Amino acid sequence: MMTGTWSLTDKKGKQRGILSIYILHTLKEKPKSGYEILMEIKEKTEDTWTPSKGTIYPLLKQLKDEGLIKIKEQGKRGKNIFTITSEGKKILNNLRKQGKDWREKFLQFRKLFSEILGEKTVNIINLITEISEIAFSLPEEKKEETLGILDRCLIDLKKLNNKA
Amino acid sequence: MMTGTWSLTDKKGKQRGILSIYILHTLKEKPKSGYEILMEIKEKTEDTWTPSKGTIYPLLKQLKDEGLIKIKEQGKRGKNIFTITSEGKKILNNLRKQGKDWREKFLQFRKLFSEILGEKTVNIINLITEISEIAFSLPEEKKEETLGILDRCLIDLKKLNNKA
DNA sequence: TATTAATATTACGATTTCGAACGGTTCGAT
DNA sequence: ATCGAACCGTTCGAAATCGTAATATTAATA
Secondary structure, eight states: OOTTTTOEEOTTSOEEOHHHHHHHHHHHHSOEEHHHHHHHHHHHTTTSOOOOHHHHHHHHHHHHHTTSEEEEEEOGGGOEEEEEOHHHHHHHHHHHHHGGGHHHHHHHHHHHHHHHHTOTTHHHHHHHHHHHHHHHHSOGGGHHHHHHHHHHHHHHHHHHHHTO | OOTTTTOEEOTTSOEEOHHHHHHHHHHHHSOEEHHHHHHHHHHHTTTSOOOOHHHHHHHHHHHHHTTSEEEEEEOGGGOEEEEEOHHHHHHHHHHHHHGGGHHHHHHHHHHHHHHHTTOSOHHHHHHHHHHHHHHHHSOGGGHHHHHHHHHHHHHHHHHHHHTO
16 A cells, blocks of 8 residues: 555665564564564464565565674574664664654544445544544553553443343 | 555456545545545545655546546646546445455554554553454444443543643 | 475566656736 | 746656465475
8 A cells, every 4th residue: 555655764765664664673572584574474463464475585685685684593494584783773763763653644544444435334433543543642651541441441342242 | 555455356356556446436426637636635634645646647547548437527727527437336336345354454554553663552452452343343223332432432531631 | 105284485577656857737926 | 927836747767565476495294
């Protein structure tokens, strides 16, 4: 969806797509192979997104050539285990700062999608989306209260469900 | 973001991206020029997305060549006012049916983005995800009550926010 | 042991969209 | 009369990603 809309530009002026950003992010947590990253995304998104093999491998190579990641070790079957470099960490931190705009974009796109689909539950979607955006924007010290409010909401919905 | 992920395949086997789908949708409501559609999107998404001119004009031409839209009239300055054809309406309806998966995709991507951005609100994400799932699964006749519960939640969060 | 499945990667054409440059036509302001 | 802005569209290289096919190497299963 819209090639550049979700891309971020790092401090070197290089545009980075979602997958690049995710790769840096996950390699910062722990060294991984291409296949592992691929399967991880598939799992985390509940089969909603499986990055194409044709994308992830050339991208890993590109990021390595750029010095943002490196091969930590090699395993069987031609396996390369990548890890992030310190340069990569800098780039990632810089990108994260710029990703703050995503929140607003998400809200807008969700609204547009609802309209396109002619969804009859527009009000529900809009409410949930708004709830999401406020919940995420509340500061850390309000987290307990936030969770409490959401929990109550969930309980109420479950009750309503059980009255079915 | 992920070129094909949000694309839908119409009954003719042709892949349609977001912009195509939006064009069909909005021309169904009312005939419009390319520039009008462009500005409409920009407005509706609060400047979050302005489709590229390099995209929309060739796309309109393509859709016209395919018989999904036609030129209704022409105005000054080379302006073409497009309207949807009956064939286009069929395609749009077919596409809408397939867009039902977007809902789940959206939630998943929202979660992934939060993780990438280092948002420290995992529990919040999980709660909101659960809330979404229940809210959407409740039957239509419970809609009013659902809305009520969600509304209350939103109000509570807004109050919490205003206590900042 | 042979076959199937899973892991691991490469190659490549296709797709949607961007971004930028370019050009033309009104229209309102000066 | 001139200018700047807005409307209106075209061209084109670049970018991120998809989808698919192919290949190789284990590991699991029959």
